[in-house]
Amino acid sequence: MQRVTQILDTRLQEAGDTLPVSGHLDEKGYSLGGHDFTLPEGIDYDLVLTNAGEGILATGMLRAHVEGTCDRCLGKAEFDVNGEVDEYYLFKAPQEPVDQDDDDDVDFALVGPDNTIDLTDALSSALLMETPFVVLCREDCKGLCPVCGANLNEVDCGHGAQIEAERERDRMDASPFSALRDLHLDE
Numbered sequence: 001m002q003r004v005t006q007i008l009d010t011r012l013q014e015a016g017d018t019l020p021v022s023g024h025l026d027e028k029g030y031s032l033g034g035h036d037f038t039l040p041e042g043i044d045y046d047l048v049l050t051n052a053g054e055g056i057l058a059t060g061m062l063r064a065h066v067e068g069t070c071d072r073c074l075g076k077a078e079f080d081v082n083g084e085v086d087e088y089y090l091f092k093a094p095q096e097p098v099d100q101d102d103d104d105d106v107d108f109a110l111v112g113p114d115n116t117i118d119l120t121d122a123l124s125s126a127l128l129m130e131t132p133f134v135v136l137c138r139e140d141c142k143g144l145c146p147v148c149g150a151n152l153n154e155v156d157c158g159h160g161a162q163i164e165a166e167r168e169r170d171r172m173d174a175s176p177f178s179a180l181r182d183l184h185l186d187e
Contacts, residue, residue: 001027001127004119006049008056008111015053021060022046025123032131037068045123047085055090055108056117062126068135072143073151077135083126089117 002025011019023045029038047060062083070077088108111117142152147159172178 001025001030001120001124004123005112005116006119008049008115008117012049012051012056015051017051019049020047021049021058027064030124030127032128033133035068035135037066037131039064040067041065043123043127045085045119047119049117052088055088056111058085058087058089058117058119058122060085062123064127066131070137070141071135072141073137073153074144075137075151075153077137079132079135081127081130083130085119085122085126087119087122087125 004023004025006021008019011017025043025045027039027043029036031037041064043062043064045060045062047058050057050059062081062085064081066079066081068077068079069075089111090108091111093110109118109121137153144150145152145157145159146163148157150157150159152160172181
């Protein structure tokens with residue numbers, strides 16, 4: 001993701017001061033977990049920077065329209081991301097060493113020596129956290145036929161009934177009562 005830095009100006013000198021920040025990133029895409037996604041409209045964000053005394057709190061929302069590949073049918077999948085941005089930037093590093101084992105307490109960055117904050121990681125995290133692990137073109141996507149590879153959302157190749165009949169036969173054969181099938185009580 002392209003770098004996003006914000007210069008902290010005089011409007012954030014006192015504790016409690018706020019500064020609204022919004023912007024647009026012409027980001028083309030990103031990758032996550034073996035998936036490649038495109039961002040045809042880029043990324044928009046609206047944040048509020050608040051002087052919290054010991055640092056700057058950046059909160060707000062990130063919005064993007066995302067296109068990728070459906071995990072079931074390999075067709076085009078589209079979804080919207082509305083991610084929550086929440087990052088804390090300390091003016092100076094803590095005096096006490098931070099326990100690296102407790103990740104909940106290690107959620108901050110530092111204000112740069114040139115009085116800037118780097119919003120890149122906060123925006124990237126918001127985008128990644130709202131990207132679904134399983135990407136579908138639609139909730140009820142039927143996927144591909146395991147026999148012929150046809151997209152079952154578009155055609156019914158008939159293999160589904162054949163596969164289901166085979167599964168039912170296998171289920172009946174695996175039943176402990178399958179031996180009774182050949183028992184003839186009327187003799």
